[in-house]
Amino acid sequence: MGASAMTVIVAGADPVAAALDATSQFGAVLNLNSTAELKALISSNRLSPGVSDKIFLFADTVTDNTRPSLNELISKLTTMHARVLIIAATLHAHTIIEECPGAGLISGELHVNTILGAIANSGVDGLAPVADNYPISLTAPAERHAFPVAGSATAFPQQPAPVDYGIGFAATPQPGPPSPPPQMAAGEPAPAWSNPPAGYSTASPFDTTTGTWDGPVARAGAGGAPKRLGKVIVVTAPKGGTGKSSMSLNAAALLGMKLKGTGKNVCLVDANTQQADAGKYLSAHQPSIVDLLQDSSMIRPDRVTNFLHHKPQLNLSVLLGPPEPEVAHPAYITGDRYAEILDALKPNFDYIIVDTPVAELYHDIFRTFALPYADYLLVCVTPNTVTIYNSYMWLRAVTTKEAAGGMGFDENRIGIVLNRAEDGIGCDESVVEDQLRDYDYVGAIPETPEWKDANNHNRLVVLENRPDINTALLVVLEKATGEHLLDAASTAKLHAAGSSRSLFRRIFARKGN
Numbered sequence: 169m170g171a172s173a174m175t176v177i178v179a180g181a182d183p184v185a186a187a188l189d190a191t192s193q194f195g196a197v198l199n200l201n202s203t204a205e206l207k208a209l210i211s212s213n214r215l216s217p218g219v220s221d222k223i224f225l226f227a228d229t230v231t232d233n234t235r236p237s238l239n240e241l242i243s244k245l246t247t248m249h250a251r252v253l254i255i256a257a258t259l260h261a262h263t264i265i266e267e268c269p270g271a272g273l274i275s276g277e278l279h280v281n282t283i284l285g286a287i288a289n290s291g292v293d294g295l296a297p298v299a300d301n302y303p304i305s306l307t308a309p310a311e312r313h314a315f316p317v318a319g320s321a322t323a324f325p326q327q328p329a330p331v332d333y334g335i336g337f338a339a340t341p342q343p344g345p346p347s348p349p350p351q352m353a354a355g356e357p358a359p360a361w362s363n364p365p366a367g368y369s370t371a372s373p374f375d376t377t378t379g380t381w382d383g384p385v386a387r388a389g390a391g392g393a394p395k396r397l398g399k400v401i402v403v404t405a406p407k408g409g410t411g412k413s414s415m416s417l418n419a420a421a422l423l424g425m426k427l428k429g430t431g432k433n434v435c436l437v438d439a440n441t442q443q444a445d446a447g448k449y450l451s452a453h454q455p456s457i458v459d460l461l462q463d464s465s466m467i468r469p470d471r472v473t474n475f476l477h478h479k480p481q482l483n484l485s486v487l488l489g490p491p492e493p494e495v496a497h498p499a500y501i502t503g504d505r506y507a508e509i510l511d512a513l514k515p516n517f518d519y520i521i522v523d524t525p526v527a528e529l530y531h532d533i534f535r536t537f538a539l540p541y542a543d544y545l546l547v548c549v550t551p552n553t554v555t556i557y558n559s560y561m562w563l564r565a566v567t568t569k570e571a572a573g574g575m576g577f578d579e580n581r582i583g584i585v586l587n588r589a590e591d592g593i594g595c596d597e598s599v600v601e602d603q604l605r606d607y608d609y610v611g612a613i614p615e616t617p618e619w620k621d622a623n624n625h626n627r628l629v630v631l632e633n634r635p636d637i638n639t640a641l642l643v644v645l646e647k648a649t650g651e652h653l654l655d656a657a658s659t660a661k662l663h664a665a666g667s668s669r670s671l672f673r674r675i676f677a678r679k680g681n
Contacts, residue, residue, distance in 0.1 A: 169220060169221060169291075169292060169293065170292075170293050170294040171193045171194055171287075171292050171293065171294040171295045172193065172194065172195055172294060173195050173221055174194050174195055174221055174222065174223055174292055175194070175195055175196045175197075175198065175215065175216075175221060175222045175223075176188055176194050176196070176197045176198070176222075176223050176225065176287075177198045177200065177206070177209070177222060177223070177224050177225070178197065178198065178199050178200065178225045179200040179201070179202070179203070179205070179206055179224070179225070179226045179227065179230045180200070180201060180202070180226060180227035180228075180229050180230025180231065181225065181226075181227035181229075181230075181255055181257075181306055182199060182201075183304045183305065183306065184225060184227070184255060184278075184283060184304055184306075185197055185198075185199035186199075187280045187283065187302075187304055188280075188283065188284075191280070191284070191298055193284075193294070193295055193296070195221075200230075201230070201231060202230060202231035202232070202233050202234075203230065203231065203232050203233055203234040203237070203238050203241060204231075204233045204234050206234075206241065207234050207241075219245065219248050219249065219250035219251070222250065222251070223250075223251040223252075223253070223287055223290060223292065224242075224245060224250060224251065224252045224253070225253050225255060225274075225283075226238065226242065226252070226253070226254055226255065226264075227254075227255045227257055227306060228254055228255065228256055228257055228258055228260040228261040228264055229257045229258060229260075229306065238264070239264055239267050239268055242254075242264065242268040242271055243267070243268050243270070246268055246269075246270025246271055247270070249625075251272075251287075251290040251291065251292070252268075252270070252271040252272065253271065253272045253273070253274055253286055253287070253290065253451075254268075254271050254272065254273050254274065255274045255278070255283075255306065256273060256274065256275035256276075257306040261273060261275065266479075266480060266481050269479075269481065269631070271451070272286065272289075272290060272451030272452075273451060273452060274286045275454065276454050277303065278303060278304040278305070278306065279301045279302065279303050279304060280298050280300070280301050280302060280304065281297045281298060281301045282304075283304070284296075284297060284298070285297075289448070289451075290451075291625075396433075396514065396515055396516060396517055396518050397432070397517075397518040397519065398513075398514030398515065398517060398518070398520065399518065399519050399520070399543045399544070399649065400510065400514075400520045400522060400541050400542055400543045400544075401519060401520070401521045401522070401542070401543065401544045401546060401648050401649070402521075402522045402524060402538045402539070402541070402542035402544070402545050402546065403415060403416040403419070403521060403522065403523055403524070403546045403548065404524040404527040404534065404538060404545065404546070404547060404548070405526065405527060405547060405548040405549070405559075406526070406527050406528070406547075406558060406559055406562035407526060407555060407558060407559075408526050409550065410548040410549065410550050410555075410587055410588070411548065411550070411587045411588050411613075411623070412523065412524075412548040412587070413438075413440055413443070413445040413446075413523050414445070414449075414622075414623050415548060415585070415587055415613060415641075416436065416438075416521055416522075416523035417436060417445070417446055417449050417523070417628065418628055418629055418630045418637075418641060419521060419641050419644065419645055420434055420435075420436040420484055420486075420521040421479075421482045421484055421628050421630050421631070422630040422638060422641050422642065422645065423519060423521070423645050423649070423651075423653070424479075424482045424483035424484035425482055425483060425630070426642070426645075426651075426653045427483060427518070427519075427651070428482075428483040432518040432519070433483055433484075433485070433516075433517055433518055433519075434483060434484050434485070434517065434518065434519045434520075434521065435476070435484070435485045435486070435487065435513055435516070435517040435519070435520045435521070436484065436485075436486045436487070436520075436521050436522075436523065437486075437487045437506070437509075437510065437513070437520060437521070437522045437523070438486065438487060438488055438489035438523050439489065439506055439522055439523060439524050439525065439533055439537065439538065440489055440523050440524060440525050441489055441490055441493075441496040441498075441501055441525060441533065442493045442496055442525060443493075443525075444456075444488065444489025444490055444491070444496075445489075445523075445626075446486050446488055446489065446523070447477075447488045447489070447491060448626045449626045449627070449628060450477060450479065450486065450488075451626075452477045452486075452488060453488065453491040454488075454491070455474075455475045455476070455477070455488070456475075456487075456488035456489060456490060456491055457475075457487060457488065457489060457490060457501060457505075457506075457509070458490050458491070458495050458501075459475055460472065460475040460487075460509065461500065461501065461505060467508050467509055467512050468512050469512050469513075469515045469516060471512075472509060472512040472513060472516070473485065473513075473516055475487070485517070487509065487513070498532065502532055502533070502536070503532045503533045503534075503535065503536030503537035503538075504536055504537070506533060506537040506538075507536065507537045507540075507541060510522075510537070510541055519649060522538055522541075522542075524538045527539075527562070529562070529565055529566070529575070535575070539566070539575060539577055542577075542581070543581065544581050544582075544583065544648050544649075545566075545577065545581060545582045545583070546583050546585055546610070546644070546648055547559065547563065547582060547583070547584050547585065547607075548585050548587045549584060549585070549586055549587070549600060549604070550586070550587060550588050551586065551588065551589055551590055551593060551595040551596065551599075551600075552595060553595055553599070553603075556595070556599065556600060556603045556604065557603065559604065560603060560604055563579075563582070563604065563606075563607060566582075567579040567582070567606075579606060579607055580608070582607045582608060583607070583608050583609075583610035583644070583647050583648055584600060584604050584607050584608065584609045584610060585610060585611060585612070585613065585644055586600045586609075586611070586612040586613070587612075587613045587615075588613070588615040589612040589613060589614050589615060590614075590615050597609070597612050600612075608647070610643070610644050610647040610648070611640060611643040611644040611647070612640060613637065613640050613641065613644070614636060614637065614640060616634070616636065616637065618632065618634050618637065619634075619637055639654070639658050642654050642658070
């Protein structure tokens with residue numbers, strides 16, 4: 169929907185409401201100070217029915233003086249598919265996001281264009297950045313002064329000044345490798361990003377008394393040190409349009425949830441630098457690899473986790489890719505840098521799922537990072553005979569011995585996934601298995617209406633309890649990880665059916681196809 173038809177409802181952030189109203193880009197901007205005022209507004213019938221023409225911006229410092237509470241109101245709005253953004257003036261915003269994962273988060277230094285960009289990313293068309301991109305300051309209430317305040321130089325690392333590239337919202341420029349920054353002294357704490365390090369408790373991670381995150385939940389290894397598997401699963405495809413990015417993120421989230429409570433954890437590395445989609449699905453853009461690479465002293469196991477976006481409720485941490493293609497300079501974000509980061513991540517995680525760019529044989533990130541570091545390679549294909557043939561030729565080059573001009577990857581560590589699979593189009597699982605018979609076929613992900621709708625709206629479909637999709641992904645993940653992830657009932661059905669292909673056909677049979 170266009171911005172001029174939108175009503176923006178701002179709660180607890182007077183400067184934000186004033187700034188948005190001054191842009192004259194919205195139909196109306198309503199400024200509220202408490203949940204009681206919001207409840208009264210909703211009950212007053214002053215607003216049109218439905219939520220499609222509205223966007224809600226809540227500061228985490230808004231006065232919460234009603235039942236239902238702020239979090240309950242936000243959860244109800246997101247269930248209705250309303251656009252809801254939480255503005256972080258304190259770390260309380262992350263508690264809200266954990267309880268209301270359908271809401272987006274605006275954190276870090278606030279400027280007018282930061283807010284406009286976040287609204288645009290939520291699906292509002294017709295917005296334009298303003299020339300006077302002044303900073304917006306929010307003041308945390310006295311009882312929350314222990315938390316870092318957005319815009320505080322001590323709370324968030326400073327970023328380069330935004331530059332308007334003439335194609336939309338301001339972006340942070342990274343024209344090439346930065347000059348070497350001052351190295352931190354031994355024992356100096358990492359930057360105070362507002363997300364907890366990986367593996368930390370999810371019950372109430374922030375101690376308001378000490379102002380620190382609580383201790384890591386570590387599985388003991390030799391000498392009592394944390395011991396992680398550090399297994400790297402690379403999801404890739406030799407051509408675009410296979411849906412590998414949405415599959416990567418959904419698979420990582422599902423694996424994290426299935427392993428929650430076992431002591432094992434999951435990380436997703438979004439290395440699809442020009443089309444980094446993880447942030448869009450998670451409504452998060454910072455910190456990202458761009459922030460991490462500004463100080464190479466952060467690329468070490470005890471510091472790198474501070475530059476991940478953490479989803480404790482999913483048992484998942486994510487290294488976000490560049491927020492805009494303009495900052496993904498190939499001289500700055502390289503396969504070698506990703507390799508350094510991966511070395512630092514491996515001691516912190518049991519499974520690291522990597523989403524790659526389109527895996528052209530001579531693509532730097534694929535050739536110097538993704539392939540050499542992969543413990544297991546998941547190759548996505550779609551039900552198209554030309555695509556399958558091209559994938560065969562690509563796989564042959566990937567697995568041919570280096571002495572014969574290939575890349576020498578072990579074909580026994582490759583799994584083929586038929587993504588966006590459809591029945592009755594003359595290119596089903598049997599065709600894929602036959603044409604790519606030299607490699608292990610591990611399963612199919614059906615192209616259902618639910619999967620399409622979730623992808624079109626940047627939602628994680630695995631959170632919507634779709635048994636067909638979740639079971640199909642778990643079949644693939646069991647092959648890639650070696651973990652027992654399917655419950656007894658699903659395993660029994662698979663054994664009774666005889667194969668994942670039979671399961672897939674039963675999925676479509678139930679849908680009447």
